[in-house]
Amino acid sequence: MTARPTSQHTIGPFFPRTFFQPADNDLTRVTAEAAPSTRGERIILRGQVLREGGVPVVNGVLEAWQADAAGRFAHPEDPQAHLADPDFLGWGRAWTDAEGRYVFTTLLPGGYADAMGQRAPHVNLTILGAGLMRRLQTTVFFPDFPALNAADPVLGAVPAPRWPHLVALPDGVAGGNRAFRFDLRLRGEAHEETPFFEV
Amino acid sequence: MSLQIDPWPPGIEPTVPIEGYPNTWTHTPKQPLHHGPVTRTERTAPLRLADKLPCGNDNLAVLGAGRIAQGQLIHIAGRVLDEDGRGIAGAVVELWQANAAGRYFHPIDQRAAPLDPNFIGNGRVRTQDDGRYAFFTIRPGAYPVPVQDIWWRPPHVHFGVHGPATLSRLVTQMYFPGDPLNDLDRILQSVPDAAARGRLIAHPLHPAEVGDQHLGYRFDIVLRGRHATPPA
Numbered sequence: 001m002t003a004r005p006t007s008q009h010t011i012g013p014f015f016p017r018t019f020f021q022p023a024d025n026d027l028t029r030v031t032a033e034a035a036p037s038t039r040g041e042r043i044i045l046r047g048q049v050l051r052e053g054g055v056p057v058v059n060g061v062l063e064a065w066q067a068d069a070a071g072r073f074a075h076p077e078d079p080q081a082h083l084a085d086p087d088f089l090g091w092g093r094a095w096t097d098a099e100g101r102y103v104f105t106t107l108l109p110g111g112y113a114d115a116m117g118q119r120a121p122h123v124n125l126t127i128l129g130a131g132l133m134r135r136l137q138t139t140v141f142f143p144d145f146p147a148l149n150a151a152d153p154v155l156g157a158v159p160a161p162r163w164p165h166l167v168a169l170p171d172g173v174a175g176g177n178r179a180f181r182f183d184l185r186l187r188g189e190a191h192e193e194t195p196f197f198e199v
Numbered sequence: 200m201s202l203q204i205d206p207w208p209p210g211i212e213p214t215v216p217i218e219g220y221p222n223t224w225t226h227t228p229k230q231p232l233h234h235g236p237v238t239r240t241e242r243t244a245p246l247r248l249a250d251k252l253p254c255g256n257d258n259l260a261v262l263g264a265g266r267i268a269q270g271q272l273i274h275i276a277g278r279v280l281d282e283d284g285r286g287i288a289g290a291v292v293e294l295w296q297a298n299a300a301g302r303y304f305h306p307i308d309q310r311a312a313p314l315d316p317n318f319i320g321n322g323r324v325r326t327q328d329d330g331r332y333a334f335f336t337i338r339p340g341a342y343p344v345p346v347q348d349i350w351w352r353p354p355h356v357h358f359g360v361h362g363p364a365t366l367s368r369l370v371t372q373m374y375f376p377g378d379p380l381n382d383l384d385r386i387l388q389s390v391p392d393a394a395a396r397g398r399l400i401a402h403p404l405h406p407a408e409v410g411d412q413h414l415g416y417r418f419d420i421v422l423r424g425r426h427a428t429p430p431a
Contacts, residue, residue, distance in 0.1 A: 003284040003421040007211050007390045007399060009372040010222075012357060014303040016295045016321040024251070031250045052225040059307060065244065065365045075243035077364075091245040116202060116236040124240050128370055131222025133213040133389060135370060139235075157235040186226050196228055197235040198204055199366055 013130040015061055015095070025094035027064060027106035030087060037087035040069025040107035044179040045123065045140065045168065049100045051131075052187040056100025060129035064092045064104050066122065071110030105177075111148055120148035120155070127184065136196045140182045141167045158195045165194050202237040204366065205423070210392025217389045219348050237366070244365045248291050252361075254325040259294075259318070259336035268318035270299025270337030272413035275373070275401065278330040279360055281424025286330025290422070293359040294334050295321035301340030301354075310342065335413070341380055353380030353387070360420055367422040374400045375416075 021032050028036035036042070045064070049057040067073055067090065074084040094102040109121045120141055127136040141149045149155055155163060171181035184194045216223035245251070260268045279290045297303050297320065302312040304319050318337065326332045339354045356373045374381050381387055381400065390396045401416035409415035 003280050003282055004208055004395065004398065005211060005282060005423050006369060006371050006421045007213060007395050008370060009213070009357075009386060009399075011359065011370050013307055014295070014297075014305040015357075016305065016319075018304075018319060018321060019252075019293065019295070019323070021253075029251075030247060055225070057226065063368070065240065067240065073239060073243045075246055077239055077242045089245055089247065089251055091248060091251065112239065114238040116238050119238055119240065122240065124365060126365065126368060129226060131220070131224075131226035133215045133217070133223060133227070133386070135368065136228065137365075139240075154235045154238065157233050187228055190230055193228055193230050195230070196232050198206075198232045199368075 008134045010130055010133050011061060011128045013059060015059065015128070020093070020095065025092045025102070025104050027066065027090055027092040027104060028088060030089045035087065037068075037085050037107060039085045039088065040110075042105065042177045043108050044103060044105055044174045044177050045182060046101065046103040046171065046179060047182040047184065049096050049102065049127065049184045049186065056098070057096055057129055057186065058098055058100065060096040060100070060127060062094050062096070062102050063126040063128070064094075064106065065124045066090050066106065066109040067112060069107045069110050071112035071119075071121075108142065111145070114153070117153035118148065118151060120145050120152040122152070122154070127186070132186070135199065136186065137199045138184070138194055138196050139166060142180065143167055143170060154197070157197070162195045203234070204237055211390065211395045213386075213389035214391055215389065217385050219346065219350065220385050221346050241366045242364050244361065244363055244367070246289070246363070248361055249289070249325045252291055252323060254291060254323050256322040257324045257334050259296075259320055259322050259334060261335070262317045262319065266317040268298070268337045269315050272335070273338050274333065274335050274409065274413050274415045275356065275418055276331065276333035276415070277418040277420065279326045279332060279362070280330055280419060280421045282421060283424060286326070286328070287362055287422060288326060288328045288330060290326040290330070290363070291323065291361040292326060292332045293321070293323045294336070294356060296336065296356045297339040297342060299337055299340050301342035312340075312342070338375065350383060350385055351380050353378045353384050358420060360422060362422040367424065369420065369422050371420070372399065373418050376400050376403055
């Protein structure tokens with residue numbers, strides 16, 4: 001039997017605050033109470049989400065998903081799933097404040113060999129918000145790995161002049177951890193808009 | 200080998216931006232989306248998400264002993280399916296909605312409509328082995344959208360579903376059959392295909408099947424399942 005997929009809709013402006021718990025934006029913990037994973041470099045990933053005209057997106061929702069520090073997923077699609085870090089969830093959710101700012105705590109992801117090519121370390125981000133009838137998806141790369149980034153098959157699907165939008169910037173140190181800044185521009189001119197991928 | 204994302208079947212994805220819905224004109228990307236390959240990151244998702252996002256809150260209509268929400272009590276049940284019609288076990292289903300007066304329990308909603316002290320309006324459950332989920336709640340009210348050219352949202356319930364792959368993540372809304380506002384809703388009507396719109400409208404159960412305590416609706420949700428097939 002073939003079933004037609006259900007249409008997407010916006011989350012609207014009223015995604016419940018009560019859905020969020022304190023550690024939801026911390027990918028290093030499998031539950032709010034769990035001890036964070038220490039198998040890797042703890043980093044902060046933060047930035048600002050802007051819409052047309054550079055206006056902050058308020059109450060937008062970002063969901064992050066990534067491999068562990070060794071490039072593994074605790075999922076049957078990963079042949080090395082049994083070796084994945086049991087204390088690392090790899091998923092987190094954050095919402096944007098009145099200035100459009102978000103923050104995640106995570107571990108610097110590892111790259112891995114994929115059938116499509118060697119993946120550079122990266123974090124996938126889904127963006128949901130009022131006025132977004134379809135969710136947006138993009139990928140965050142890191143400035144530590146220019147050679148791996150240049151060979152990444154997902155980054156390679158984007159014209160090179162737009163690559164800088166997908167590479168996070170060093171953003172100092174926060175709480176003893178390296179911080180990276182990744183700003184998103186949902187709608188703008190070609191030179192300012194964040195590249196997004198079909199989903 | 201090359202893995203690519205199947206395009207959405209025609210008519211299902213909303214047409215954007217939407218005339219009369221200003222936020223779609225300021226948030227929807229102008230540049231074309233990039234067609235990236237499907238790699239392991241896209242084919243996976245956290246299988247233990249229910250540990251992170253506690254599930255089991257399936258009764259929005261009763262906040263505590265003797266604290267029953269105002270409104271028409273309803274039961275919404277259905278299955279989360281893949282594109283082959285198979286139930287998806289362990290999907291996390293989030294649901295949120297306005298109260299019977301059409302107001303959300305949310306600091307952003309400051310409309311002059313009453314809050315219900317016995318209604319928060321959100322819940323989260325995990326699907327059973329056959330993909331089944333269920334919520335007990337109240338029928339939400341309609342509310343106006345405060346834009347220059349005002350329209351009213353018909354009664355609707357928001358659904359967010361986390362499936363077995365990040366590519367299958369879905370956020371949608373469920374509507375009620377026969378509401379005259381459905382045909383005027385700029386959001387529902389942005390879905391071009393009438394059958395696809397129809398699948399966003401809950402199926403009413405015969406009261407004889409449901410009993411005398413509440414009304415019953417069925418709402419099945421189909422996630423993008425064949426998320427990675429070799430191109431023809």
